[in-house]
Every structure is written in C-alpha cells, then in structure tokens.
Amino acid sequence: MTLVKIASRLFLSLKSPENEEEFVDILEERRLRSDLGHALRTFRPSPYKGGPSCSAADLPKIVLESQHLRYVIATETGASPEEVREEASAILEEMSQNLQLGFIRLLGYIFTKVFKRLFTSINVNMEGLKALQQAIQESPVILLPNHRSYVDFLVISYIMFTYDIPVPVIAAGIPLAGMKIVGAIIRRSGAFFIRRAIGSDKLYWAVMSEYVRTIIKTGFAPLEFYVEGLRSRTLKSLMPKLGMMHMVLEPYFKGEVYDIQLVPISLSYDRVLEESLLALELLGVPKLKESTTGLLKASKVLQDDYGIMHVNFGRPMSVRRLCRGKINLRQYNLIPRDLPQKPRAEAQACVSWLAHLMVRIQEEGSLISPWSLMACLLLQAPTAVLTEQGLPWHQLTEKTIWLRKLALDFGARLNWPAQVPDPDVMSSAVALHHSVVRREAGRVYLVREEEPERKRPISPEEDVIRSAAAVLMMVSYRNQSLHLFVRPALLATAIGVTKTAQRDELFAFFCFLRDVFSNEFIFIPGESSQDFEEACVLLRKCGAVHISEQEVTASDAGLEALSFLQALLQPFIDSYQVMFRFLCEDKVHVFAEKQFLPAVRNLATKLILSGELHTYETLSSDTQKNVLSALRRLETLAKLES
C-alpha cells in the first residue's frame, strides 16, 4: 500500500482540521463485499413528489405533441408539415435517453471493478448527498458537475444508484452516441445526446429545448449537464455555456415549476487518467475520435494508480432565491409561453450570472491536492533547471509548506492528510506523479518523454515540444488551484505594475486585468468590486498588504506572497503579450483561425529558443483560443463569416 493510500485512510478516520464536511470512501464497502451484490442491490429511490410520474417512453410523445413543437413545425418552410414532423421525430430518436435500471446495474458492476483498480478511494461528502436526496423530492433538480476526465461521466449516476437517489438523465455530446456498444449502454444509462453546433437550426433547437423542458416540468428525473459545456483540457474551469442553462431555467422563468434546485458538484482528482493525452492535444496533436476501440486501447492506463477522487456535492441552491430581484418574470406573461421567444437581455444577464456563479461554486468546492501546490512552485523555476540540474528537494518542500499556509489563509479546501508527516505527504505526491516528475539524489527533475530512436538528431524545435508536453502536464495540475489565487494575484500584479498605493487606481488596473483575463479565469459578471474586495481582504489576511480607506500598500513581510502571486500570473501575461505582438506585427488584417494557431506556435517556439520567452504555455492552443475570444469580446477582433 502506498503512502497516499495510508494517508487517505487516516484522513477519513478524522474530520479535516477546518472542521469541514466528512468524506466517506464509497469504495471501501465495495472492497469488502461482492461487486455483483452491489449491482443487484434493491434500488429504492424517493422521487420527485410534485408531479405525476411519466415514463421514458412518454417523453418523446409529450415533446412531439407540445404546442411549441407544433407551432415550429407549422411555421417551418420548405417542407410539408409531415416531413418536418418526421424530421422532428428523427431528431428525438437520435437525442432520447432510454434510462433502464438494468443498465445502471451493469454499469455499476463495471464501474466498481474499474474504480477499485484505478483509485485508492472515491471520497464523497455524505451531508451533500443527504441534502440532495431531500431536494429531489421537493423540486426538479439540476446536477452541475465539472468535467475533468472521461471517467467522471456517469460517476454521479453510480453514486446515486448506490445511495438510493433517483438516477439522473445526462446531456452528452453526440460523438459519444456514435461509439459502438458503449453509446448504446450510456443511452440506456440515462444519457441523451445533443449536437454541438446547432446554430440556426430552428427545428433542432425546438426539439431539444422542449425535450429538456419536459424533463424538468414533469420531474421525470434529475437532469445533469456540464455547465462548462465540455471536458476541460487544462483542468482549469471553463467559461460556462449559457444555452443549456437557459433552457433549464426557462420552466422557472415561465412559472411552470415553483422552483428549481441547482446542485453544483466538484470532482477533483489527485491524478487525471488523460494527463498526457491532454497535453499533446493542447500542443496540436489531434484528439483521437471517441471510439470503442480507442477506449479499449486506453485500457493500459488501468494498470496505474490515480490516487483519490473527490466528489463534493454542493448544497442545493434555489433558483427562486438566487434570481430574486434579478429578473422580472412578468415579461413572460404577454406572449404564449409555448411559443419560441428570444430571451431578453435581462434574462440573458441573469442566466449568465447564475452560470458563472455555479462554476465559481464548483471551484470553491473542489479539493486541492498537495501536488497541485507543488506544481505551482515547480513551474516558477526555469524549465532548464527542472530538466537539467533539478530543483533541490528541501527547497521545494519548504516552499510547499509555506504555500500551504497561504492557501489555507485564502480559504482553500486542502486535501492534505493531517496525520501523516509532511515530507511523506509530498514524497507520495511525487511518487504518484511519476509520469511528470522524478526525485533523484535530493533533487526533483521534470520527466520528458523518451526520445524515440531516430536516424537524425532531434531538432531544437522538436525538443521544445518535448519539454512543452511535460510542462503542460504540470500546468494542468497547477490550474487545479489557480482559482484560489487568481483574485489576489491580479491585485498583486496591479501593485507591481502600477507602483501605486492609491486604492482607486489599483481598482482600475485590477478591473482592466480582470477584463482582459475573463476568458481565462472565471469572474462573475458585474461583480468586479466584490472581486477586488475579496483580493484586498485575502492579501491583508496573509499579511501582504496594509489597507486603509484610500490606500493599499505592500508590506515588507508580504513580498514573498506578492512575488509568488505575480509569478503565478506571469505566464498568462507573457503569452497574451506574445500573441498581441504577433497580431500587431502581422501586416495582414484578416487571417484564418486555422493559420493563426500554428503561426503563433512558431513565433513562440522561436522566442523560447532565443531565450526571450520563458513560458511554454504560449504554445497551448487553449491559451491561444482564449486570447482570440478575449479580443473578440473586447471588440478588437471580429470574426468574419467566410
């Protein structure tokens, strides 16, 4: 048994130091009892009490016969109503879930086998589960997990099955449906499939929104979807997608249900199965299409240890309470509710606010591992040091202990076993992440992929990519704790750049940075003063600044924290500047997005080789896309339809 495993057991036996909620390892019981017994357990969920029950087979019927759909079918031009109706039926067939308990059982069996092999433990907060169980009986419930790994698809269903809570229906991307056998299984496990780019396909939009609405109105089952829209390749939270969120909230806006409960769920991993794939994908190595054979090939990753998976169920939040004063529902009273309506600006703003809030709560609910803190520090060392001479172990551990204190000051939920000596915790973290770092003779080195046997020597550019792959893996673990530091980091940067103590000047610069980086980090729209306040309070708490009514001054004792925070943000600033430089230098005012990415990558590679650029993150397609989105949002760039 590894140290991590021992540590986690100890962790469970005690309440965490901050008196936070108790997590229970749901695999523990599975290890003691028969997997088959679990799969065949008596499942007695207490469903929603507010509406007449409705079967999976009824759903498409209700959808097709809804006034909304009949209206859209009648107004669709270019085809006969029968044809359009046919088409709507076909869309529904492609979309519909077919939740069957038998398949949940089958899945339960497979999952138990796989999870036991992969993870030391799966820790779930029971208080959250209890609150969820209660909420499901009272109103329609929306489950909003983050998505960090393929593994977590259906993990919520697995937990709910185990604890007698109605199994959710889950919005999934259409590619999953195309997978042989697996597609069929997950459809029967409650997944429904939606196309990615719907655009202006009115009929598709109508069918999908009516389908979602019906699930919520009838209280058919809890609905689960990713408010971020997709799996984060960087382990950093993504800007929420608003379409689905709006669809889901509409029944409340229109008074069709009294309330809806939102349950943000934070999944956090010690180690992510796809870590190396993700890094390659970000560097432009194309993503493998989801396929069953691909999945089977991936089974070699099953041999490794992935530590602990934490599932933290947030408290159910009433949409009614959240939206109080944010939206005037009377606007929905003058047009028949069944007719398609463009949401008004007020409704859009409200949905956007709520969606961002949900992502923030996911962030706050996630558990930060010791390794994530170590990654923050490792990335602040020059890459050459990490690859060549290595970082002294004691230096890293001392600094990590310091950072742990800072993180706790900032209110982090830390997954740091209290009963294990600190050096052992860090050693086992490094051991778990042997694919990224190795410890040798008191020093820590970055692990790069083995050089393939070649006839010709490796080019400097290829070498950059090799390092970049390793760095980006580490970056993604750093990203797990970024949300904790980002607001103070913006303020630290503002203090460093403006060299002023004037509160209003700092606030202005803070807002500027927040604005530029709001595709990169999650900021709740319209809450910049709250963010600034939070940053001030946290920096004061850790002793980094003094605050008066007019001024924010850096304290001598706070230099370490301030420089750490600034350095944390530096790669983003550097990367953004490289891309701004590229756009400014380029004589051409119009370019294709496809050309932009490799061009920037070339420029960045050159700059890295010349020693001008110190971060490999510029190479990440995620950063590049964020820059484009930010510039479009700031109306510096415009997208032309070709």
Added chain:
Amino acid sequence: MASNSSGGGSDRQRIAQQRLRIIAGHLRRPVDVDSTILAAECKAQDSKTDVSSEGKTVPRRRQEIMKWNGWGYSDTKFLFNKKGQAEFTGKRYKLSGMIMPALKDWLEDTFGTNLQHKSPATPILTSSAVQPPTLNEAFVEELKSTGIPFSHDAEDRVFRAHGHCLHEIFALREGKVGRVPDLVVWPNCHNDVVRIVELACKHNVCLIPYGGGTSVSSGLECPPEETRSIVSLDTSQMSRILWIDEKNLTAHMEAGIVGQDLERLLNESGYCTGHEPDSMEFSSLGGWVATRASGMKKNIYGNIEDLVIRVKMVTPQGVIEKSCLGPRMSTGPDIHHFIMGSEGTLGVVTEVTMKIRPMPEYQKYGSVVFPNFEQGVACLREVAKQRCAPASIRLMDNEQFKFGHALKPQVSSMFTSFLDGLKTFYITKFKGFDPNCLCVATLLFEGHREKVLQHEKQVYDIAAQFGGLAAGEDNGQRGYMLTFVIAYLRDLGMDYYVIGESFETSVPWDRVLDICRNVKLRIIQECKDKGVQFQPLASCRATQTYDSGACVYFYFAFNYRGLSDPVHVFEEVEHAAREEILANGGSLSHHHGVGKLRKEWMREAVSNVGMGMLKSVKDYVDPNNIFGNRNLL
C-alpha cells in the same frame, strides 16, 4: 313599485295579474320556504322582526343587527358548545342551530389549534378609544337645515370606518380604532345626495361613500393623512326599486339596495337580476358598480358591466348619466367605464337601471368528484371551450374539499351515515381516488326543466372524459351554502389564534394550474421564512370560467401563536402572494377591486399612460378631492 304601462285592455289585465302575483308573493313568503328557489335557502332568511319599514334589511343603526367587530348578523356565529362541539348559532341559515362534529378535529389538525388557547375579542367598543369628531361647523349647520339625518355617535362612525380586511377586523377585536369618519349622513334619495355633495364642495369636506361595508381592499379606510372633516355618506336608506319595465326587462333602483333585498323584491314580481356575488346579503348595488363586481351566476346573467344599462352618479362637477336606455351605443368611450370601478373616488352612484330576467323555472345543483385538481381544471377548460358552462361551476381543491367535510352537520340517521360511508368507499376504494388528491366541482343549473336536464347531461359527459364522477346534488348545494357561512368561520378562527383571508385573481387558462401551485407554495414558504410556527392553510378554487381564462380564489390562514406581530407577518405573506400572482400572469384583481390595499401595483397594471388617463379624469371631475378616500390612484 309600479310597472310602466301604456294602456290597452290586455295590458290592464296583465297588470292586474301582476299585482295579484305580487300580493300573493307577499302573503306566501314567510311560511313557504321549500317550494320557491333553492338558492335562496343558502342565504340568511330574514326573520320578520328585523325588517324595518318598507322591507328594509339594513337599519340606519347597523349595530342593532350586525356585529361591530366581525362578519354578519349578531345572532349568528360559530362557537364551541359545552361539549366541545362546534355549533352554528341563530336561525337565519340552513346550517343554523346545527352541530358540526368534525370541525374541531379539522381545526386542530389543520392549524394546530387547541381549545384551551383562546384569543377572545374585546367584547364592547369603548367610546374613549374613538377620537372625538372634527366637525366642519358651517357644513353641519347647513346640513341640519336640509333635514337629512346624520350622526356623530362613536359607534355609527366606527362602523363605517372599515371593511372586512383581516387587519381591519383584527384591530377592532383588540379594541383599536384608527381614523374614523367624523360624521355619518343618510341621504334618502338622489336629490339628498346632490345636496350633500354641493355642501361638501362648498365647505371643503371629504366625502367617503359607504354601501354595504363589505370591502376587502381597505377601500373604506379613512386616509390617516386627511385633515379635513370626513363625512361617511351611507346609501343604505336609498333602497327602493323605483320601477320595473316588463316590456324591456329592466328595473330602476336606488343604489343603496343590498343584494338580498333586490333579489327578494324582484322575485316577488317574478323577476331576478341573477347577480349574486358571495357578499350579496350585505353588499349594495352602488358598491357593485363602484368596484366592478362579479356574481356567481355570471355565466347566464353576466357580470355587473353586462347588467348595467344606465347609471346616475353625483360628482362635484354635477350629475353624470346617459341620455337614453339603448342596449348598446357607439358614442366614444363608454362613460360607464369611468364610473364602474371608480371605487368612490369620483362620486356617489345614486340610481341604476339594470337588466332583469324572469325567474328561472327550475334550478338544480350538482357536483362532480375528480381524481385530482389537474383533471378538474382540464374539465372546466373544456366546458368553457364548448361554452356550455352552467349558471355556476366552481372547482375546489383538495384542502377545501376536506374543509367542506369538516362542516358537515351531525347526521341524524344511521342510514344517511351508512350511505355516506358507502359513497366514500366507492370513490376511494372502488374507483381508486386518493382522498388526499381528489377535488370537487360544484354546479348550479338554471332554466327550463328540460333544457336544464339536457345541459346537465352534457356537462356530466364532459366531466366523465376527465375522470369525473357525479357526486350528487347535496354536495353541490352544500358547497354554495358554505359560501355564505365561511365568512363567519374566520371569526371563530380568530377566537383561537387563527387569522386568514381570501383573495382573488383572473388568469389565462394555460396558467391556472401553475398559478394555483406556485401561489400556494409561496404562501407556505413565506410563512416558514417569517417564523410562523405552524403549517399554514393554503387553498384555492376556480370560481368562474371565461372563454380565455378563469377566476381563481385563494384562501390562506395560519395559527399565529408565538408571533409578536401577527398582522404584520400576515400582510407580508399576503403581499408576497400577490407578487407571486402577478409574476404568474394573474391580474391585480378580478372583482374585489384595488382600494388602498393593492394601489402600489396599479401603475404597473395599467401603464403610465393609463394611470395618467385615470388621473386626468379625477382632476377634472373632482379637482378638490372631495371624494378623498384615496382608493385606486
């Protein structure tokens, strides 16, 4: 009373017959109860002693027959007798003198009340609680010279300072009296009113018209900020039917006549208006016009705006009226619509010409049980769609169904109780209705016997499509009877720490279910949030159907033990419930009116321009705000 005639032998004969009929009616009425109209049985029967001269039910000194701090007649109330059983006193109603064995348990189960915990009302009004009147001497002098009766007796004034909102009655029960009118005046005819209004304008006195005193919108409350002398203009003595026109089926009345007198007197001539709001025992014709009232049987007879042919209203600018009795006219915006719903802000309605109908040959009650409220609403919607609604169709939710059961009088025979048991068994066990979900629609059919039976079949056939089972005439009749009795029950509740209110709205069909659910849940949640210790009663019923929507009534009550300021909590919950209604597409009011209670939402309800229109009318008609009750605007 005189019918207009134009000579001719047949006419003379007809008139003679008519007279005979009236005389016969007079002779028959007190002894004959069963063979006339069933609906009349639900309302209080006035015993001979109460009827003052000219058959008036309402004396100038209302306190002689009515409660000063509760609903209705002094001799009629609910109480728990020595055996601890609920009893309804008096002789006026069908339920009077009966014992309702289930009521105690229902109260205890629904509200957590306990007979040991009483919250009795102050028994008598202490005159010292009432501020001495601020009299405008010049006005009083001139009024004296007209010979119109008036009073500044404390009781008279307090009686006209309130309607029947919860907060108004609650304060009276505690012996608390706020601003009250300084003088009460009883005009006897239109010309008296003209004189009073002239004097009020001359001496800058504030006038507040008073009809039946049944307002539930704070409409009668004296604005505390009013510094002028306030005169309550009580129309109760203007209660004659001036003529009946049998050729055109219209009648002309003074506006102070109350509903029950109007129907009774018309019935004696073989006619009726068919306008029967739930408050008809006490509310007046003028009040109906001023608040846009709605009657239970509007499906046949129409609401007040459909019934009114011509109105006379005395305003500070003079008398407003139309020049003919034409059934409809295109002469610009209908001036009646400035009058109807003006809530006493523009003038006093003194006389009204209204449609009448021959009394229906046949009446039949009915009821249908539905497995749940959803099915019931679907049935009502279908009935409205087919435009075959009976005179009245009302759908009670499960809570009210249970409440109705609690008011069942003790059964006299073993056989009846056996039959009841059998019916319950049939519905719940054989038909599988969940007693905690099922709901009841009550029906009233009117007209020619054959047509009624035909109509009845049509409605029951529709009900059957929605899983409805016919549940008998008795249940239907009891439902309508409860309408008149339910207001008395609030006083009983208030004796035991329970306060409650009803309020109404109108809403499009597709939102009926949503609004019912959401408002009820909102009430429950708000009570919880505001620290109410007991589960509240939140219940509703659909009381009227229209082509495009329905009128929905909500009832809400809770046990306030443990609350320091129950009325404040109550008002906050009621406010939240109205917000919820508006958010769910309901109207500000279907027929109770705006008064001062719902004024804050008025601008939103009618838009800025609409508000400006109403204001400019007020400014022209009453520039000095003589009619200063400050309702509506």
